[in-house]
Amino acid sequence: MDHISSFIENGIIEFGPIIDKKKCAELYEDVLKTRDWSENLFRSQEEVEKDPKFDKANPGLGVFNLAEKYDLSFIEDNEIVKDHLERILGLDYEILLKKFICGVPPNWVPKWLMPEATRKVGANMGRWIKPEYRDITYFRGLEYHQDLIDHPGQTGEYVTFYVYLDDVDIGMSALNVVAKSHMYGATMFPHCLENEDKEACTIDYGPDENHMTTLNTKVLPAERGYAFLWSSITLHGTRPQTSDKARISLRYTFKKNDNNKKNELINDLLNSSEGPLTTEEGRDDINLETFEQVKFDKVLR
Ligand SMILES: O=C(O)CCC(=O)C(=O)O
């Protein structure tokens, strides 16, 4: 299947090794030099207890963002990338956000934090990281979600594009995608998912428990330079990090220009889904930053 058909049918593109490996390696080495990648990234127990807030725990567009300090034209001007983004989003697509993501290995997590970090596995770890290192995003695995929740108020006319800067094996929080999961449109987080079969690579998903479909999952370990793309309503996550080696990747959100009224492929995909295209209505609990609270509320109800 070609990439565009894969996007329309599955909501996902596996581009393969399209990004210059040598440049990925150079960038990776440069990023490694920016800090002591270890337990040292974490705030002390005293600091966290004194001030448990996690305001501004994420890099933003133009705001304390390490990825914006590098020349990434080897990715952004890559002909295959540009060609596909133009076909999906239209000629004048924009970068909504680019940032480095770090899959944090268990051996970095301070002992005192381990119980809490394990209970909240899948939460953004930014709150526990020293403010000076919050120019990238830190995870230790992330539950299945749609990236629609990252940008409340947006219509979903955007895609996530992901580049592995180093070889990623299965223990390094490899990406995990659910093919065709855009079919129900925007659904509530935490999503209605059951019976994940890791061997058969299937999972049951639906807008509610009475309307479930079995879909295929795919874990994406791959070498440096591999790139992936998925829609804003495609379910994906990462397995909790088990390897002692961190994963440092680059993640983009590319969006259709607001002034572009043309129906591009992104609109065909969104319109092909059966469900709503936004989860905005009265919901402020869907941001990844606060998602463990959502789970907690659900248990209480
Ligand atoms: O790399 C990760 O752990 C998170 C990937 C992801 O789902 C995202 O960045 O939207």
Ligand SMILES: [Fe+2]
């Ligand atoms: Fe995501």
